[in-house]
Amino acid sequence: MAARVSDPPAATGNWAPAAALLRLVFWLLGMVLLAVVALPLLRLALAPSIANLVAAARDVEVRDALWLSLEGAALAALVAMVLGVPLAYLLARGRFRGRGFIAAVVDLPLSVPHTVSGIALLMVFGRRGIIGAPAEAYLGLRFWATLAGIVVAMVFVAAPYMVSAARIAFAAVDPRLEMVARSLGLGPWRVFFRVTLPLAWHGIATGFTLTFARAISEFAAVAMLVYYPMTAPVKIYELFLRFGLDEAAAAAVLLLAVTLALFLVFRHFAYGEAAAGGGR
Amino acid sequence: MTPRENPPARGGRTLIEAGIAALCGIALVVAGPEAAAAKETLTIFAAGTLAVPFRAIDGQFERSDPGVTVEPQFGGSVMMAKRITALHEPADILAVADYNVIPKYLFGQDGKGGWTDWYVGFARNAITFVYTPKSKGAHDITPQNWYEVLARPGVEIGRSNPDTDPSGYQTLQMLSLAEAYYKVPGLAQRVLANAPRRNIRDTETALISALQLGQIDYLAIYRSDAVQHHLESLKLPSEIDLSDPARAHDYAAGIAKTKSSALAGRPIVYAATIPAGAPHAALAAIYLALLLGPQGQAIIARDGFGAMKPPVAVNPEHAPPAVKALVKPWPKS
Numbered sequence: 001m002a003a004r005v006s007d008p009p010a011a012t013g014n015w016a017p018a019a020a021l022l023r024l025v026f027w028l029l030g031m032v033l034l035a036v037v038a039l040p041l042l043r044l045a046l047a048p049s050i051a052n053l054v055a056a057a058r059d060v061e062v063r064d065a066l067w068l069s070l071e072g073a074a075l076a077a078l079v080a081m082v083l084g085v086p087l088a089y090l091l092a093r094g095r096f097r098g099r100g101f102i103a104a105v106v107d108l109p110l111s112v113p114h115t116v117s118g119i120a121l122l123m124v125f126g127r128r129g130i131i132g133a134p135a136e137a138y139l140g141l142r143f144w145a146t147l148a149g150i151v152v153a154m155v156f157v158a159a160p161y162m163v164s165a166a167r168i169a170f171a172a173v174d175p176r177l178e179m180v181a182r183s184l185g186l187g188p189w190r191v192f193f194r195v196t197l198p199l200a201w202h203g204i205a206t207g208f209t210l211t212f213a214r215a216i217s218e219f220a221a222v223a224m225l226v227y228y229p230m231t232a233p234v235k236i237y238e239l240f241l242r243f244g245l246d247e248a249a250a251a252a253v254l255l256l257a258v259t260l261a262l263f264l265v266f267r268h269f270a271y272g273e274a275a276a277g278g279g280r
Numbered sequence: 281m282t283p284r285e286n287p288p289a290r291g292g293r294t295l296i297e298a299g300i301a302a303l304c305g306i307a308l309v310v311a312g313p314e315a316a317a318a319k320e321t322l323t324i325f326a327a328g329t330l331a332v333p334f335r336a337i338d339g340q341f342e343r344s345d346p347g348v349t350v351e352p353q354f355g356g357s358v359m360m361a362k363r364i365t366a367l368h369e370p371a372d373i374l375a376v377a378d379y380n381v382i383p384k385y386l387f388g389q390d391g392k393g394g395w396t397d398w399y400v401g402f403a404r405n406a407i408t409f410v411y412t413p414k415s416k417g418a419h420d421i422t423p424q425n426w427y428e429v430l431a432r433p434g435v436e437i438g439r440s441n442p443d444t445d446p447s448g449y450q451t452l453q454m455l456s457l458a459e460a461y462y463k464v465p466g467l468a469q470r471v472l473a474n475a476p477r478r479n480i481r482d483t484e485t486a487l488i489s490a491l492q493l494g495q496i497d498y499l500a501i502y503r504s505d506a507v508q509h510h511l512e513s514l515k516l517p518s519e520i521d522l523s524d525p526a527r528a529h530d531y532a533a534g535i536a537k538t539k540s541s542a543l544a545g546r547p548i549v550y551a552a553t554i555p556a557g558a559p560h561a562a563l564a565a566i567y568l569a570l571l572l573g574p575q576g577q578a579i580i581a582r583d584g585f586g587a588m589k590p591p592v593a594v595n596p597e598h599a600p601p602a603v604k605a606l607v608k609p610w611p612k613s
Contacts, residue, residue, distance in 0.1 A: 119489045127436070128494035144495055145478030224486065227441075228477040241358055241444035241482065242540070245366045 041256065048250035056250035065235035066255060072147060072231060073216035076154035080162040080211045085204060088166030089196070093175070106163045109156055117156055118224020125152055125225065149225040154215035161210035169203020170196065205270035209263065216259060322563050323370060324352040325360040327377035328485055329405070330550065332508050333583040334375070337576055341567055348563060356445055356483050361385040364555050365395055371555055372564040377405070378446035379551035383594070386555060396553040398595040400607055402571050403550040404586030406503040406523035407447065407454045410511035415497035423515045427458060430471045430498055437475035438496040440484035443539045447484050450522055451500040452536035453545035457520040460533065475500070502548070507584025522548045523586055525611065550585070554600070565600035572606040
């Protein structure tokens, strides 16, 4: 080791090799992660034969399950957006007591085991639950084995993604822009819809995508309330039990293909909006 | 802050060194529990209903041989069998709720390509209905009028998926036997009208919380689960509850129609085997001997199962000697 010498800050000198090295190291680390994520999915995608894929796609029960999953996840993402975006705005802008506590509560479903989520939902939305009982008595609305039950379970497990993404997006909007708009005579509702919401739209769209993805993949919480009619994850599990890996993998690959296509559309939509109107 | 003496390249190198160190650290942490364990691990794949007695037997086994850790995994019987045959997961013992699962999924064709060629029956069980004091009709249900109470309007009955789960089709077989036993045509249909698809799960234990929360009133389930969960249950006659291996011939008259086939009733006998490729086959044989011996059978009986008197085996000559010594040949039905 050399003696302690106080070098001048290295403002000069050739940093190009270090920068190249940094990129190389980051690429290597990133590729390891990418391999962990992509290899199992790729292996799964190659598992079923074409004949199995065709058979799965022609199976009415598989198609119904896929459609029900899409329907449930889309509804869940919409509900999470309509109810979650206002809450996210309050959490980002409000200065009230218990703000941190509410934010923590919203994130809590992420850490609850999904079978436990299912039991907790049943306690509230079941035939004798504090919401389930009056809903059935006065509205004829049941959550046991219905689309409503699927959506409720999906909202429970997926809404944290919506609220978190929207909260970060709102927090990144400069409050002075809102103040300027107010000073120019716009009312608070119009400022929100014409200034704040468009600026935060990219983050909200990301949240919507994540919420949809989390919702469509949920198995345990949904299966606790609703086993029949079967969503795609429940159907895939049932196919595995009844027939085996090939049939289950074929249905899983169909679900992946549909989800991937939707992601690409969502992403294009979200980034397109950001490029056109973000400007930050 | 330490004074910066290193030229940029050295800085990069230390970054790599730090990165490698971090990865090694992660690898150590991830591999740690495996690497640190000099103990042998006995892996058991077992039907979900066996969780309580097997945990107790695991404890005894570990006390008698401190060098061994027993790691049981519980799930649906067919699921556990397929994890061995389709997913090739290593397991030392497979224990299923329906002995037929083993020949169906693990026996090869004509003695070739199989995962095993023997199994032992080590416990019996019975199909019953459980309920709570809040269940509709709970105050006047008896072992005589149960099928009338269960068919009343508004009663919600839960059951397991007959296409994937033994207790699902065993429930249908029991109801089919009940129809003949009580001489009440249409009994099964009327009871099942209150057990529609919405009340079906892939395993009946997933519905215990629904029963306790009042979502359903009755749940078709094994007697062992009723005992272990301290639930009220019906005492059904042994002519219909599938609990008596001596009645195998009569039970065959109870038919369950599933998506794949019509299944004839069989006594509910739990069976175990040591699959091919078991990493600790010798230990597995010692475990099975404990399970089949008086200690294991006492635990089995305590947890609501029927003990086997005596334990029986199909192809006992292929079983390890320690197991073979404890069993009689499986009775021909």
